[in-house]
Amino acid sequence: EPEVTQTPSHQVTQMGQEVILRCVPISNHLYFYWYRQILGQKVEFLVSFYNNEISEKSEIFDDQFSVERPDGSNFTLKIRSTKLEDSAMYFCASSELGPEGNSPLHFGNGTRLTVT
C-alpha cells in the first residue's frame, strides 16, 4: 500500500538555524498538510496546501514557516530561524480528495525536530 514518507526521522539543530523537513506524499493525492505534536500535547494543524498554494494555515504558522512543493513529488516545510519551542514531532499528511471525501488523511511517521 502506498504511504507518505518523511525524512529525516530525527533532526537536531541549533537555535536560529534553518531546517527543512521533507515529505513525499502519496503520488495521486492532491491535498497536503503539515501537523506538529509537541511532546505530551495534542496534534496541531499547521498548514494545508492544494493546487500549489496554501489553502489554510493556523496561528502557529507564522512568517518563520513556509511550505513548498518544488517538484511533482516532494512537499517541504521550512523553518527559517528555529526556536526552542519549535521542538516537536512534525507530521506530513496527504489526502486524495480532502477529509470530507472518501479519502481521509494519510500520515507519515513524522520527523522529530530537536532544537538546542
Add this chain to the structure above:
Amino acid sequence: AQSVTQLDSQVPVFEEAPVELRCNYSSSVSVYLFWYVQYPNQGLQLLLKYLSGSTLVKGINGFEAEFNKSQTSFHLRKPSVHISDTAEYFCAVSDSRDDKIIFGKGTRLHILP
C-alpha cells in the same frame, strides 16, 4: 470553529476487557469525525471515520464508534482489548467549510496484563 474534547488523558484496562474512549465535539455545521491511532514511535493511522449514513462505524482491529448527534459524541469502543492495542488514540473532526482536521488531545490506552 470546530473543536474536539477527549476527557480522558489515560485509560488503563485489563487485557480482554472492553474499553470505551470518549470523544465530544463542537461544530456549527455538518461534521466528519475520525479516530486515529498512534502506536509507539509511529505516525498516525486512521482507525475509522464517519462521513454520513449509519451512525455505527466499524474500523480496523475490531474497533467501532457511534456518532451521536444529540450528545455531540463519537465514542470509540472495543469489546475485548489486546496488549497490541497499547497506543495513543486521537479523535478528530472536520467540517464542510474547510479541508483541515482538528485533533483532540489524545487518550493513551494502557493495557494491563
